[in-house]
Amino acid sequence: MKERIVxxxxxxxDKKGFTGTSIKEIVEELNVTKGTFYYYFKSKEELLKDIHLTYIDDLIEQQKVILEDLExxxxxxxxxxxFMVINNIGSNRESARIFTREVRHxxxxxxxxxxxxxxxxRRQYQELIExxxxxxxxxxxxxxxMLTFGILGIINWTYYWYNPEGEVSEEELAQMFTNLILEGVKASS
Amino acid sequence: MKERIVxxxxxxxDKKGFTGTSIKEIVEELNVTKGTFYYYFKSKEELLKDIHLTYIDDLIEQQKVILEDLExxxxxxxxxxxFMVINNIGSNRESARIFTREVRHxxxxxxxxxxxxxxxxRRQYQELIExxxxxxxxxxxxxxxMLTFGILGIINWTYYWYNPEGEVSEEELAQMFTNLILEGVKASS
Amino acid sequence: MKERIVxxxxxxxDKKGFTGTSIKEIVEELNVTKGTFYYYFKSKEELLKDIHLTYIDDLIEQQKVILEDLExxxxxxxxxxxFMVINNIGSNRESARIFTREVRHxxxxxxxxxxxxxxxxRRQYQELIExxxxxxxxxxxxxxxMLTFGILGIINWTYYWYNPEGEVSEEELAQMFTNLILEGVKASS
Amino acid sequence: MKERIVxxxxxxxDKKGFTGTSIKEIVEELNVTKGTFYYYFKSKEELLKDIHLTYIDDLIEQQKVILEDLExxxxxxxxxxxFMVINNIGSNRESARIFTREVRHxxxxxxxxxxxxxxxxRRQYQELIExxxxxxxxxxxxxxxMLTFGILGIINWTYYWYNPEGEVSEEELAQMFTNLILEGVKASS
DNA sequence: AATGAATGAGTATTCATTCAT
DNA sequence: AATGAATGAATACTCATTCAT
Structure with a gap:
């Protein structure tokens, strides 16, 4: 049940925002009562924290595996x-957007x-660059x-426009952005 | 008064989100009553639309001037x-963030x-690239x-981290990002 | 309206206790809405404070007049x-009981x-004794x-049993209790 | 366990009132679950009744022993x-206060x-007077x-102010109040 | 141009209680 | 003897909005 609530x-x-979503809406979608919600979470904020933690912990874990790869x-x-971030969009897009928009709550x-x-x-990203x-x-x-902020901008923005089911595959997009970052777009004269 | 409300x-x-902010908070900050608010705006959403329009109209106008520059x-x-976007951050950062976060309301x-x-x-940006x-x-x-989305990612993200009063000046940052996009970061072998 | 709410x-x-009474009950009795309540009081506790203050301020004022009487x-x-306390029972009994029972809220x-x-x-009472x-x-x-506590006990208790419309008049009761305190009940041998 | 719940x-x-105290608070204090509470009491009111009965039955029993003492x-x-009441304060103060404040629930x-x-x-008190x-x-x-009500006022009030660990011992206080009731405070002229 | 009073629907949260295990 | 999961109704309080003045 806890998982279904999450x-x-x-x-x-993601659709209506944290403050724009009421507990009532959540539980009605699940056909349970508000009491049930509060049996699993002591507050709405606690639920938001849970969502944030699950998202970022997973991201950091994946990042670590890549950075420690000796080959x-x-x-x-x-x-x-x-590629990791783009690849996550299919399963994580909503969490990712919540993560950047709702921290203030x-x-x-x-x-x-x-x-x-x-x-x-972010620092681990930057360490790779360094x-x-x-x-x-x-x-x-x-x-x-500054470079790190630029790269993070490119990939964070994908959460807001990229459609994994569209014409450009995840691998292709990752390749395009890597290419942009490495080679730039200026025609060699 | 209308301007002060805006x-x-x-x-x-920006600080608490659209749904997270009440009319009461707005008018209390201004030491007027709710009636005053409704004298100037027929609803909370109308105010939000105003903010969006002012922001995007201004942006498009500035963009137009640049794109039409024959020299x-x-x-x-x-x-x-x-540079235009980065330069706007000082005066517009909050509007910009509202613009990307609160459209759904x-x-x-x-x-x-x-x-x-x-x-x-976005299309006019893309036309420049083309x-x-x-x-x-x-x-x-x-x-x-795709390139356009990448560039927009870089500059939109600045609204969330760049401090115009920090060590890196607006001109420098614009130069760095232009350089990144044009030349890339790969060391020439 | 504020007065009617009070x-x-x-x-x-008095009848159901502070925590036992809901805002809903109060406003339904008055045929207004909860919003109206909160237009006049910023919280339930604020209302309780108002009741306490009105009661005790009035009591202290009356006490002052008596104590300063030079004749x-x-x-x-x-x-x-x-007599003052007993005489107040008719109009103030409920406030008085709230005063002794609900301070903790x-x-x-x-x-x-x-x-x-x-x-x-209490101290002004005691000063009279001294x-x-x-x-x-x-x-x-x-x-x-100790004497003060004893006397206060006698009169505070009247809020819980004395019926001003019963057989014993307010003057008689005040006389009886003054007599008890001054002369005691022991038969002189 | 039943005793610990009581x-x-x-x-x-005593601290927060009957309606101001939730079952949740009670069981959390004891590190058990709500189910446990309802295993021992069929309702919150039943618990309150238990507390009242234990208190008053004990008081009546003690009173009876004193009144039947032929010597x-x-x-x-x-x-x-x-003295009996004052002596009970140490162990019973909270029950006593609940007894006078929470009957209405x-x-x-x-x-x-x-x-x-x-x-x-009360009547047995009055019979002694008669x-x-x-x-x-x-x-x-x-x-x-009327005399009975006066005396009960003095002793019931002690529950709200007397500190058995303070300077005045229980015996002394009982003596003072007996003296007040028997002899009064007026200086003999 | 602005206020003061009011509303009705909605908010997050807590309540006493039930019951299968 | 005690728990864990769940309920449905209630709680204090806030909301955007209206309107006569």
Missing amino acids: ETSIQLF KDCVAKLYSLI LSGKNVEEIRAKRNLF MGIRQGEFKDTIPAD | ETSIQLF KDCVAKLYSLI LSGKNVEEIRAKRNLF MGIRQGEFKDTIPAD | ETSIQLF KDCVAKLYSLI LSGKNVEEIRAKRNLF MGIRQGEFKDTIPAD | ETSIQLF KDCVAKLYSLI LSGKNVEEIRAKRNLF MGIRQGEFKDTIPAD
Whole structure:
């Protein structure tokens, strides 16, 4: 039941927003009563925290596996990280959007925890860039932190427009964006 | 007064979300009564539409000026468009965030109008890319629409992390991102 | 309207207790809506505080008038104070009972304010006793503070049993209790 | 377990009131579940009735022993009754306060039973007074019923202020109040 | 141009209680 | 002897909105 509440809530929070979704709507979708909701979650915010944690913990775990892969160089890791996010869209798009839009409705202690993990994810991205620069795979024209924000922008934005069932496959898109980041678009003269 | 209501609402909508902000909060911040609010706006949604329209109309207008500049080539126009957004952050960040997060709370007729303008903005971006390809300034490795989404991702994301008062100036950041998009980060071998 | 809400609430709080009375019950009795209640009081507790304050402020004011009366000796003042409370029962019984039973539902700041006034009332009673002892009107067999608690017990209890419309008039009862306190009940041998 | 539920409930009912205390609070304090509560009591009201009965039955029993003591005269019995209540405060204060404040939350049948016992207690007090008058130990200036209410007021009020661990011992306080009732406070001229 | 009073539907949350296990 | 899951009704309180003045 707890799982079903989470799934339903994710759909609704994505569609109508956290504050725009009422407990009543959630439980009616599941044909249970409000009491049932509060048996599993002590508050609406607690549910939101759960959703955030599940999402970011999973992301960090996947990221870790890629970064620790000894057989890949930095370029290959960059591609894998980009593909990972795009590949997650099919199953995670709603959670991802909730994650970027609804953090502000977490209070105090909760927001700290989430923010810490969010920053961890970003810093590990940045460390890959820095290592790539040190090992001569990447140029050092752009500071690593700014570069990281740029790359994160590209992939985070995919949650808002990319349709995995459309003409461009996940692999193709990941390849395109990796290519953009590595080679740029300027025609060589 | 109407203007003060809009300004206050923008701050609150950004901080607590559209549904998370009540008319009461808005008018209390201004030390007026709810009646005053309804003298200027016929509903909360109308206010939200106003905010959206002001934001996107301004953006499209600025975009138009840049695109119609006969003295700039496509590379220069790309830089200008990127700088334009970053430059707007100081005065518009909250509106921009509301624009990407709260559209779903506009209903029917309103949402169509806004979406049309949002798409117009994107298509004009894409047309610049396509023209650049035709004129041999950009490679055609990546489809123009995908490329556009990538670039929009980079600049939209700045609304969520860039601090115009920080170490990196707006010009520098625009230069870095233009450089990223044009030249990529791969070290030439 | 505010006054009508207070009156109705006093009756209900007395009959069913503060926590046992719902806002719904109050407003239904008055044929208005909950919104109306919250237009006049920002919370249920605020209403309770209002009731407490009105009651104790009135009591202290009346007490003050009696104690400052230059023409009465301590015995006469004692009688007047006793009569004052009994005489208030007709109009104030419910408030008085709420006052002794529901203070615990006031929180923090509110409870301090009320307790301070409650103590003021008791201390002024005690000062009368002390003055009576100093001036030789009363014996000093019993410490003034204990004596005060005893007298307050007698009169506070009347709120729970005395019927002003019954056989014993208010003046008679005040006389009986003054007599009990002054002369005692032991038959002189 | 049943006993532990009763003890915990008494503390909570005294502190927060009967309606202000939830079953959840009671069982959480005891680290058991609500099911456990309903294994021992068929309703919240039944628990309240239990508390009332235990309290008043014990009081009546103690009263009976004193009144039937053939070796005491009425004055001695009066002292013993007063001491009895004060002496009970240490172990019974909370029950006593619940007893005077929460009866109204008993319904129908229950309230009758409790009221009958409460009246029995008062009438037996009054009978002692009447006997004292008949036997010439007490004056008949004040009607026995009014006198009884006065005395009950003094002792019932002690539940709200007397601290058995304070400077005045239980014996001393009982002595003071007996003295007040028998001799009064007026200085003999 | 703005207020003060009011509404009715809705909010998150808590309640006492039930019952199969 | 006790639990875990669930209910349905109630709780205090807030909401966007209306309207006579």
